[in-house]
Amino acid sequence: xxxxxxxxxxxxxxxxxxxxxxxxxxxxxxxxxxxxxxxxxxxxxxxxxxxxxxxxxxxxxxxxxxxxxxxxxxxxxxxxxxxxxxxxxxxxxxxxxxxxxxxxxxxxxxxxxxxxxxxxxxxxxxxxxxxxxxxxxxxxxxxxxxxxxxxxxxxxxxxxxxxxxxxxxxxxxxxxxxxxx
Amino acid sequence: xxxxxxxxxxxxxxxxxxxxxxxxxxxxxxxxxxxxxxxxxxxxxxxxxxxxxxxxxxxxxxxxxxxxxxxxxxxxxxxxxxxxxxxxxxxxxxxxxxxxxxxxxxxxxxxxxxxxxxxxxxxxxxxxxxxxxxxxxxxxxxxxxxxxxxxxxxxxxxxxxxxxxxxxxxxxxxxxxxxxx
DNA sequence: GGTTGCATGTAAATGGTTACATGATTGT
DNA sequence: ACAATCATGTAACCATTTACATGCAACC
Numbered sequence: 001x002x003x004x005x006x007x008x009x010x011x012x013x014x015x016x017x018x019x020x021x022x023x024x025x026x027x028x029x030x031x032x033x034x035x036x037x038x039x040x041x042x043x044x045x046x047x048x049x050x051x052x053x054x055x056x057x058x059x060x061x062x063x064x065x066x067x068x069x070x071x072x073x074x075x076x077x078x079x080x081x082x083x084x085x086x087x088x089x090x091x092x093x094x095x096x097x098x099x100x101x102x103x104x105x106x107x108x109x110x111x112x113x114x115x116x117x118x119x120x121x122x123x124x125x126x127x128x129x130x131x132x133x134x135x136x137x138x139x140x141x142x143x144x145x146x147x148x149x150x151x152x153x154x155x156x157x158x159x160x161x162x163x164x165x166x167x168x169x170x171x172x173x174x175x176x177x178x179x180x181x
Numbered sequence: 182x183x184x185x186x187x188x189x190x191x192x193x194x195x196x197x198x199x200x201x202x203x204x205x206x207x208x209x210x211x212x213x214x215x216x217x218x219x220x221x222x223x224x225x226x227x228x229x230x231x232x233x234x235x236x237x238x239x240x241x242x243x244x245x246x247x248x249x250x251x252x253x254x255x256x257x258x259x260x261x262x263x264x265x266x267x268x269x270x271x272x273x274x275x276x277x278x279x280x281x282x283x284x285x286x287x288x289x290x291x292x293x294x295x296x297x298x299x300x301x302x303x304x305x306x307x308x309x310x311x312x313x314x315x316x317x318x319x320x321x322x323x324x325x326x327x328x329x330x331x332x333x334x335x336x337x338x339x340x341x342x343x344x345x346x347x348x349x350x351x352x353x354x355x356x357x358x359x360x361x362x
Numbered sequence: 363g364g365t366t367g368c369a370t371g372t373a374a375a376t377g378g379t380t381a382c383a384t385g386a387t388t389g390t
Numbered sequence: 391a392c393a394a395t396c397a398t399g400t401a402a403c404c405a406t407t408t409a410c411a412t413g414c415a416a417c418c
Contacts, residue, residue, distance in 0.1 A: 001277045002405080009284060019369055033279045040406060042371055067369070081287055088277035088296070096182045096269035098214045098330065103190060104323025106262055115269070141352035142285025149279065149341055156337035160330055171322035183377080200397055221378055223399055246384085246398045366417080376407075381400100388395080 001089065003036050003044040004053075008072065008080040011054060015071040018042050027129075029143055032150065045070055053079055109172050116165050123158035127151065182270065184217050184225040185234075189253065189261040192235060196252040199223050208310075210324055213331065226251055234260055290353050297346050304339035308332065 010021045010030065018041050025036050036044075045068075048054045053076035059067045072080070097119055104112055130151055136144060191202045191211065199222050206217050217225075226249075229235045234257035240248045253261070278300055285293055311332055317325060 001275070001280055006280070009280060012284065012287075017369075018371090019367095030280070030283065032274055033276050033283065035273060035275070035406095037407065038371080039373095039408075046371095061369080080284070084281050084284055084287055085292070088281055089275075091278060092216060092273075092275040093213055094182070094216070094270075094273040095214050097272060098327050099182055099187070099190060099211070100265050100269055101330075102211065102214065102323050102327045103193065103261070103265055104326060105321050106193075106265055111266070140286050141349055141356065142283050145285060145345060145349045146279050146283045148345060149282075149338070152337050152341040153334060156333050157330070160333040164326060164329060168322055168326045175322065198397075199399090200395095218379060219397095219399080220380070220401095227399090242397080246396095248397070364418090366415105368413100368415085370412090372410080374407105374409085377405090379402105379404075381402085383400085384398090386396090388393105390391100390393080 001034060001083070003040040004048055005080065005083045006030075006034055006036055007041060007044050007048060007070075008053065008076055008083070011070055011072040012077065012080055015069050017067050017069050018045050019067075021045075029139070029147060033146070048076065052076075104168060104172055105175055107172075109169055109176065112172060113165070113169055116161055116168075120158055120161050120165075123154050123161075127154055127158065130154070182215060182264070184221040185229055186261065186264045187211075187215055187217055188222060188225050188229060188251075189234065189257055189264070192251055192253040193258065193261055196250050198248050198250050199226050200248075202226075210320070210328065214327070229257065233257075285349060285353055286356055288353075290350055290357065293353060294346070294350055297342055297349075301339055301342050301346075304335050304342075308335055308339065311335070 006025070007021055010016060010024050013024075016024070018038070021041055022036065022038060024030050025034060045054065045056075049056050049070070052073060054070045055073055057069050057071070059069060061067055097115065100107070100115060101112075107115075130147065133147075136147065139147075187206070188202055191197060191205050194205075197205070199219070202222055203217065203219060205211050206215060226235065226237075230237050230251070233254060235251045236254055238250050238252070240250060242248055278296065281288070281296060282293075288296075311328065314328075317328060320328075
């Protein structure tokens with residue numbers, strides 16, 4: 001799924017500027033499904049505009065660059081639908097956290113504990129944000145489904161870390177000592 | 182985490198060729214934590230060799246290119262440890278599947294069902310492979326921890342899809358009909 | 363006084379994917 | 391016959407990240 005399709009998707013939910021599209025991949029309902037940076041979004045939007053997939057309206061602002069608000073055209077909407085009909089590429093995950101934990105025995109136990117605690121705190125934070133979302137009931141079925149999926153996964157991950165943290169640390173402490181003997 | 186560090190990590194588990202390193206990111210215990218393609222692994226290995234991070238032993242084979250088996254040097258091992266001490270980059274996920282489900286209302290209900298069913302089957306397959314792994318008890322604590330983490334997440338994801346599939350399809354069917362009226 | 367949020371964009375550099383090149387053997 | 395497994399490697403292409411460029415307002 002390239003950045004252009006991603007932008008089309010966001011614009012299907014409503015008109016937005018490049019800045020707002022970026023935010024929706026950071027905090028919005030699409031966060032953690034995909035990513036996109038400014039350096040990818042702005043060129044994508046320009047190209048979509050050239051191709052007639054989106055319309056652009058400029059709004060002058062005081063002491064700031066004009067705000068360019070993009071909206072999906074009919075052509076853009078059907079391009080999005082086409083993309084949605086293609087076979088999904090397999091998920092791609094890159095987790096430095098899990099890679100590090102995989103080598104737990106190479107890490108000092110305190111560092112291991114700090115790593116896990118930071119991750120639990122991160123899950124707590126995002127779960128808080130996701131559950132305190134008010135306008136959820138009004139959103140379309142697909143959005144609510146994906147939201148529920150995220151909640152489920154994050155809760156399961158957090159619970160696993162809490163439940164198994166102590167055992168991992170104990171094992172690594174034990175291994176450290178027998179190695180030192 | 183770049184491909185070089187990834188290779189160092191795999192080699193820490195035991196000597197391996199480029200081909201075998203690739204496999205460990207596809208089927209092995211590191212699958213779904215990170216990815217690496219041949220085009221990334223072979224140059225990484227060459228560079229690691231130049232830098233003295235790994236040693237390379239060539240084994241002649243009949244009717245096949247020589248097999249080059251790499252092993253970690255002391256320098257390589259400490260480079261891996263250094264990488265493990267840096268702050269982990271935030272996880273990166275790219276899920277076309279979730280992106281598509283997010284726009285469930287734009288998809289025909291049958292396609293939606295097929296998408297979900299394929300994903301459930303995928304989870305079943307990988308869970309089967311992960312649970313039938315025999316030599317697990319002998320592996321280091323970190324590897325078992327990450328393995329358990331993966332199992333937990335995949336089970337939670339699969340269960341969520343099974344539990345909420347019908348409700349999503351019903352809602353989308355309902356929305357289709359009211360749109361047609 | 364420093365950071366964050368708003369707001370757009372470009373350019374260089376990095377890094378990775380994909381396709382190609384080669385080729386025997388084993389299984390369906 | 392065709393696909394998959396084993397086995398390495400290169401090169402062109404593509405995409406993204408990162409840094410740069412600009413600048414005000416609000417908050418701490």
